[in-house]
Amino acid sequence: MKSPKTLVFLSLLSCSQPSKTDPRSLAKEIESADLAMSKLAGDIGFNNAVLQYADSSIVKLSEGKPPIEGITAFSKSYDHEKDIKTISWTPSHAEVAQSGELGYTWGTWTLNLPDTVFLGKYFTVWKKNARGEWKVVLDGGNGTNPPPN
16 A cells, blocks of 8 residues: 555646646647748748648648648649748647647748748648647648838
8 A cells, every 4th residue: 555645746746747638738749840840841842841741631721722632632732843942930829629639820931032021821730640640630821911111
């Protein structure tokens, strides 16, 4: 039989450790995944990076275009060799459902071209797969006006 001190210690220890479904710690996970995807975009291109993180059921929303549904359709929708590598983004907020299975990030993106810088906002919906990996199920965004001088 465990002593009362041991039981109290174990109870306190379990309270101080975030559970695997703690929404705050899971939000940090998808924020990290989002930042890693942005970094990867600089190396292999925007769409190639999204494809690496995509769930098989991904829906990609793009300004002025119909939705692209499914990983196969998304993969066929762009030239893999000429993908944009000068885009980056930073999440402003991440949140995960209490169930720990679905969450979202949103933030700002920047596209640097030789003579122009484009800015915008984005959102990404993430779903945890059976292996515990966060995958993109919905992604989209829009352009915004440049900041005032």
